[in-house]
Amino acid sequence: MKFDILLAGVGGQGILSIASIVANGAMHKGLFVKQSEVHGMSQRGGAVVANLRMADQPIHSDLIPAHEADMILSLELLESLRYLEFLKPSGILLTSSARVVNVPNYPPEDDLRRRVDQVPHHCLVDADALAKQAGNHLASNMVMVGAASHWLPLGLEEMEGEMAAAFSRKGEKVVQTNLKAFALGREAASWTPA
Amino acid sequence: MAARSSLTSTRKRRVARFHRKNLPKVQLVGKPSGMEAQGLFKTVAVQSVKKSVSAGQVLLGDEAVALGAVHAGVTASYAYPGTPSTEILEFLIRHYKREGGPKASWCANEKTAYEEALGVSMMGRRALVAMKHVGLNVAADPFMNSAIVSIHGGLVVVVADDPGMHSSQNEQDSRYLADFARVPCLEPANQQEAYDMTRQAFELSERFQVPVVVRLVTRLAHSRAVVRPQAPDEVGLLEKPVERNSWILLPAFARKQWRALLDRQPEIRRFAEESSFNRFYTGPENSGPRLGVLTTGVARNYYLENLPDLEFQPTHLHIGAYPAPAAKIQQLMESVEEVLVLEEGYPFLENQIRGLLPPHLPIHGKLTGALPLDGELNPDLVRKALGLPERPAVDLGDRPEVARPPQLCQGCPHSVAYAAIQEALASYPMPLVASDIGCYTLGALPPYSAIESCVCMGASIGMAKGAADAGLHPALAVIGDSTFLHSGVTPLMDAVAEDADITVLILDNETVAMTGSQPTILPSQGLRDLVQGLGVDPEHFHWLEAHPKQKGELTELLKREIAHRGLSVIVTGRECLEKAKLRKRAEKAAQQAQQGRQEV
Ligand SMILES: Cc1ncc(C[n+]2csc(CCOP(=O)(O)OP(=O)(O)O)c2C)c(N)n1
């Protein structure tokens, strides 16, 4: 068993909070995990990417090879398309429809949606709206974890346990909001054939 | 006699009782030994062995180094921040605050950090100094010379290289500097090795009485995996060096010390030859097509990633400890018909093996174009070098070619300064705005396009003076507070000495923002007092808040000071937004903790 996720987003969106929840879940399940991150210069509002690899055997490379990722998980529409060469033919492109328009030549939204549609396995989630529905617009990351949960090699309860552990420091209300966000994200992606 | 004393064994270590609070209380694995055996550390060991034998800890490569240092009984650690090395001291400082020891602190720059570590070592205790690759240029003077003294307590120099320049001005390879100083260098390939090698580096440093370099690269420094720690070492006794002259590099003594370092080389080479970090993964007796693969550091990961797809097993020698083990390499070369060298960074090993004259068998690597000379390695580049076909792919359509470079945060105080500079300089046909390294370097990009140079820490002030000396007016230097304190003070002294015709703008955002908001070494008031203390004319020294409301006033001030044909210094101050966010979060947490205590 091996599951490689390439996480994409814009600096400041918090792709690492997703990575850490999934990685902890995998670890507690006894899987090998490697997680490669970006720190420093590239974080300031620029394109950021992280590699998360899970397997039942030792993992060598910190980086996912080209055409090997089981999933691209993106928090931003334009960024979801930046690393397509890493996706394997059967892999899924899972992206939030949120847009961070901080460059003058940001492409039209329709154009981006059309290109996402061209990817054989894809799933677009309106994470911001669902996060608001869950009670906090900052919970869109957990909406995306919920959406991803259909494909991840982790059980539902394991995932929820990790989230509760990650947010418990911030109080019960925050835990509940994030669990709700997770559930909404999971539901939104449930129609997608796995 | 100044020569090194006998190296027969690692110095005897005893636990100083008063040092107990410095001892690591983190999870430990393995049989109790040392302190635990003496009963000093029993409770922790018993609890933690249970907890972590199976689990280990998930650590960044940087954090694995830090934990290795704690478990090696380090007494103090020092650094100036720099990506990708910053998280080493961040870990150690958190540990220090939580546990009360070992000491860990940020320093003004890499040279001061190095020298403080050297002082710890001189007193017989273990010290770590960490930096990014270019930091070793700044610390090159103490580094080169500390190779010649007789290192006492283990001194480990962790240098994080940045191939691919994720966050740096160049991709220099620190293995050359270790070789230049004739000291051993260990190069981990994964987080576990980062931990193990750091621990061994302390031991080697004491055994050979030299500083030992641990070379990291970005990909390891910033990648997480499980690390299984071992039982910790004891903390050394406080003691001065026995041989007084071995630390006094007067020519007469230095010559002896240098000779002693040269005489020590065969021993160091023997260590590398026998080190388990340098080993055959598939032995020279291997049958199959006669390809030899030499890997170093993280290149091994990319090789092993592709190995299952190869239809044969090359003979594989991995090198993690330098000086490169010549006998093992020779053994490899004699058993194969071709060699491929895979290494992250410059073709350091490839160059050494190749030598000056044509090799007797084909050697492929970065020098032959099998791999690129620049940039970072990855599994795909290594795959190609091994002659493997690309992995199967489908056409996923074209995609937009829209770059998204990093940029200043919305409302960043630096943007006020850049807007004012643009306006103040609008009427001049040929101004120069020399600048430096930090968040403010992003002012080089649109919409500001306000600065014209970024070379090395502190260069802006000297370069502006040089431009003025060359005849240019106006010449501005724009420099961040931390960069100024790191390397801007000395060039400002030059400018003061000649009343140079330049205008220096110090952007004081009260933090080292670029690397994640570490504290600056002096608070704002200290910085201003320092500038005044250097003798800058008070009439041409100003402080202004970097608030959008002040933009007009800053513009006018800049115009006036640019017109003044002598040295002017303007400090613009306002807290970085990211730092403010972190500060408020910390304050809130402290408040909540306080309330919690009251309720209890
Ligand atoms: C010799 C050296 N050490 C460290 C660094 C990494 N580095 C670059 S800029 C910087 C600090 C910048 O802080 P400051 O001048 O306060 O500017 P800010 O980022 O806060 O705007 C650091 C640590 C480097 N490039 N070179």
Ligand code: SF4
């Ligand atoms: S982190 Fe601070 S200094 Fe850097 S761009 Fe943001 S506000 Fe400006």
